[in-house]
Amino acid sequence: MGIFSYFRSKKTSAQIAKNRLQIIVAHERAENCGYDFLPQLRREILLVVQKYVPVELDHIRVDLTKDGNCEVLEFNVTLPERK
């Protein structure tokens, strides 16, 4: 790094690459969390919920968190407002 680089406040391309990767990798990991069946499970849960309430796929959030040796699979369904 020469003296000119001290005047550069712009992010370096490597920093941009790292940020982009962190976002896309986190997103893709969340999508299957190492379990390929999760997207399918999410769709099937949607079908069951839809029997009772009108919801869309976007309203079902899947979270897989690790707690020590234990993995917690969490489904959050946002219900539409009651009329």
Add this chain to the structure above:
Amino acid sequence: MARIIVVTSGKGGVGKTTTSASLATGLAQRGFTVAVLDFDVGLRNLDLIMGCERRVVYDFVNVIQGEASLHQALIRDKRVENLFILAASQTKDKEALTFEGVERVLTELAERCDYIVCDSPAGIEHGAMVAMYFADEAIVVTNPEVSSVRDSDRVLGLLQSKTRKASQGESVREHLLLTRYDPLRVERGEMLSVEDVQEILAIPLLGVIPESKSVLQASNAGEPVILETSSDAGQAYADAVARLLGEEREHRFLKPVKKGFFSRLFGG
């Protein structure tokens, strides 16, 4: 019982075959009996990198289909003792590498080898899935570049879910091998650093192979680059072999070679 090591990456052209050839050679130099297998059916290349392309008579698929014995198909390396190469088929259908067939070959090899190195094809199609399925350890070859890192992350997901170890509730031991690393460009902020890649992939680092002219020169000559003991890449591979065997080695070639005062001042 042999250790089965898959060299994989998802992305093509990152150095899987170069790595397979050098690690297998390095392990054999340490006195182990090693077989290195090319899983890239239709795009056979390990034989060229190992410099034995004219000695291929029978290939992996011939052995699986019973047209040749393993003994007939294995090519004995002429430079290093106890190193054997099994070439991929250039003509057969990719599906010819059946899981059962590959398992049979690996079981037979395991009886007489200490290490079996599986050179995976690029992608995540059948060939790559078979190459990783029976692995005890995986070396994920990654370039410090966005598409390679993303593909490596995808492959890590598959290693954790689509392997024999995973189906037995165990896990494949994962290693990161960063290749084509250019410390000067990292210092200039033009390339992801080894720390950046490690932070994203979060697996133990086996080694960093610097971008080096000697890799192309070695492949031109059909010599695994690890045999070029004066080259930086060759030495970096030798370090990686040592770490694979559990030896402590400091990581080298992570800093650019020091430049003169003026070039530093003006940021060459």
